[in-house]
Amino acid sequence: MRVTITGAAGFIGSHLAQSLLPDNDVVGVDNGRSGDWSRVPAGVVRHDVDITEPGVEQWAELLEGTEVLFHLAAEKYNSSKSSPEKVIATNISAMATMLQGAGRAGVRHVVFTSSLYAYGSLEMPAMRESQTLKPTTYYGMSKVAGENLLRVAQKEQGISWAAARLFFVYGPRQYAEGGYKSVIMTNFERMLRGAAPVINGSGTQRLDYVHVDDVVRGLIELAGPQYAELTVNLGSGTAPTIGELTQLMQSIAGHEGNPQWAPPDWTDHSVRLADVEIARRAMGWEARTDLESGLRGVWEWINRR
Ligand SMILES: NC(=O)c1ccc[n+]([C@@H]2O[C@H](COP(=O)([O-])OP(=O)(O)OC[C@H]3O[C@@H](n4cnc5c(N)ncnc54)[C@H](O)[C@@H]3O)[C@@H](O)[C@H]2O)c1
Incomplete structure (x- = not known):
């Protein structure tokens, strides 16, 4: 199967590419903003692309033949204060354009890396997927918008999706x-x-804190058609x-x-802290x-x- 990973040269993306490579054709998209192509395994088809640049048609060409799209490229939390406009352009506008291109290219399924910052909460009890999202940063707000863009893409383009709200990934x-x-x-x-x-x-x-190997296992699992429309915490x-x-x-x-x-x-x-009940029940996933x-x-x- 052909899979495309945006943010392939990043921390999580490079681990994901490594795990997917033996059994799949892996295409990586990254502009090197905070990533490093040297840690991406040979064999990954490399596209040095800033995701804010392609239009719908260019995305459709780039994603031609892709079955599953892992969308990881993003402006991170640290950009929230210094350049909110970049957070909006990369995490919302570019994602909207990319999803339209994905629809034209016939991408079947998108796995999106959302974040605990979507919750906006800093207190007990554990953050649960069903709670009302009240993000207090541009970054968190952009992840909520990204999750909602997936719903729009499903309706408009017929793409199925799963969203993982990642906690503090280390490795x-x-x-x-x-x-x-x-x-x-x-x-x-x-x-x-x-x-x-x-x-x-x-x-x-x-x-x-959740280890990158566990997160990668969860993201790959979420590529399965049985997880369409699942939003799930991946935390320990x-x-x-x-x-x-x-x-x-x-x-x-x-x-x-x-x-x-x-x-x-x-x-x-x-x-x-993540509530991991849905990950356990719906996916049989837990951090190992x-x-x-x-x-x-x-x-x-x-x-x-
Ligand atoms: N690491 C964590 O603890 C954590 C927690 C929650 C959510 N996430 C999410 O997981 C995803 C991956 O995070 P990571 O820790 O691997 O971060 P990272 O910064 O290592 O990787 C992100 C990659 O995206 C690329 N990128 C950024 N802007 C781009 C653009 N405009 N065009 C093309 N490529 C671009 C960067 O060069 C980088 O390689 C992100 O969406 C992030 O928001 C991470």
Whole structure:
């Protein structure tokens, strides 16, 4: 089967391409904005394309023969404050054009990576797919819009779809950007240099970390026709505090001594945890990688780089 991955050179996209390649024709689309083609396996057909540029006809040509489209390319959460217009252009306008092209090309199914930021909630209890979405960032709002665009594409173009609301994905090859999703990379890199890990605020923030291998398995599963119109959280269903996470990372890295405490930011005391009941019941999916072995893998990868 031919599959196309937008954002193929990114963290999750490159892992997804690697998993799909043995059994499929894999086409990758990426402009290298935050991705790196060098980590995409040979054998993936490469299109250096900015997704905001093609019109409907160009998308239809690019997607000719594609059965399943994994749509991962996006402006990320960090762009919400600095360039909201880019978030809207990439995550909403470009997606709308791409889906029209996908319809013309006869794409059967789209798997979309939405985000926990669609919820807009920072508290207990766990975020559940059925709750009212109240995003408070341009990024979160754009993911809600993306989910709704899938419904429009289904009605207008007859494309089926599934949407995965990803939680904090971690694993080898992740970048050390800002934000809590990469506190793992940032602090492991600090410890590699002999510096203490940094904790912002009280360290009681609780985040749901899910390993990239589990997420990739979930995304591939969602390509199945039986999951049409499913919106599902892909998270671990557990949320350690940043203090606990840091302690575990210190023991893996063999770093003794205290963390460095930095002033609290807006996430202090927040809880972002996935309810994973629908993933379990509807897909039989659950995260299999426990945090300790997942972190060990990241630490080994950082040391090998
Ligand atoms: N990593 C996480 O914790 C997480 C959590 C929730 C949702 N997500 C979603 O999962 C998807 C993949 O995230 P990731 O962590 O792999 O991010 P990433 O930044 O590593 O990958 C995104 C890829 O999209 C590409 N891209 C961005 N803008 C583009 C454009 N205009 N044209 C073409 N390519 C473009 C980038 O170059 C990059 O390779 C995104 O949609 C993201 O919103 C990720």
